[in-house]
Amino acid sequence: MEVEIRIEPGRREPKAVILTGEENEELRRLAESLSRLALGPIPVIRGEEKLLLPQGDFLRFYTDGKGVSAQTAKESYSVRLRLYELEEQLDATRFVRISNGEIINLNRVTAVDLSLAGTICMTLDGTVKAYVSRRYVKKIKETLNLGRRNRHEKG
């Protein structure tokens, strides 16, 4: 398939147009999986400064008592959005809620461990620990299966 990327200054979220002679099932599935991809940057706050960071930079989003924070490999930022609002904006094949107060980037998970007390701990980028609530395990597996299926379809 011929793929073309055009840069459009000022555009916040990418838009994909599929040009085809006739519609078929594969194209419909491709369109569906593309529409599920949320690639827009996420607005964050560092002190007085407002920034737009690409989704791939984030390790996790979490509530810390004061509000929602976002963590990248380098630093943490404040986020004005609630976790459920972030869930709607984030790429559903990459980001998943792992507890009531945390969303993580599955692409940055480097280890998954189980303690004797049954706590599941995910390590992000080798350093950041995130604890998985057992109620969300099923959803995480569904998300991972979805991501795998999408990769398989694209491959």
Place this chain on the structure above:
Amino acid sequence: MKKDERALLVRILIGGAAGLLAALILYPYLMNTRLVTPVVCLLCAGLGASAGVATLPFADDSRSLLLRSGAHFLVTSVLFLLLVAQYCGWWWQDLLLWEGILALLYALIWLGRWIGWYMEVVQLRTLLGLEPGPSPLKWRETLPYLPFVLLLCDGLPLVLRWLDAPDVPVLSGLILPYLLLPVAGFSSGLSLGKRQGVCPLYPVACFVCYLPMVYLLFNYTALFHCFMVAVPALAGNVLGWMYRRAVPKAQ
């Protein structure tokens, strides 16, 4: 009333009713009497209700899971103790035996649940494309220490018993249980903990490997030897794990 609270109430009521039914059917059969006392009915209903909510603590995580599971075990064991006392009388040996069986049942249920969680973690690792991780309860990681356990818990007692004077067994009766077993158990547990983290099967292996020696070289009064090696092994293992956790933080 919330959905969870309603589910809890339904479980308690169904469990309680089943317990009461069991009391009315089983107790006369077991005691060879037609009289079922209100106390027995109450205890059976309580035990039934407790069994009805037995799986609920497993829906929680970490500390909450441990606290709720511990509280559930405590309540169940008290009710069970009182019921057994109604059946056998206040004979502490019998009561301890039944409580031990209940504790073993709890441990087995916990192990079953833990293996279920472990399988989920294995699935997550596979889906994430990560390494498979440690074996269940780290049995494979514990294996390299097994030859040492066999030497310590089986070879050493045999040698010491052979070296001992027949009238005063200082080596096997004094030095072995009070010095060699605790020190060697603790040191090896510490080493394993530093390398592999908590390996719960290691103290169990120490206990099980020493057990034949108790009856082969001594008698049941030497059963405490098993604890003299297993408990320090557990303590050393946990300390080694704590050291392993603390060192990266210090760095």
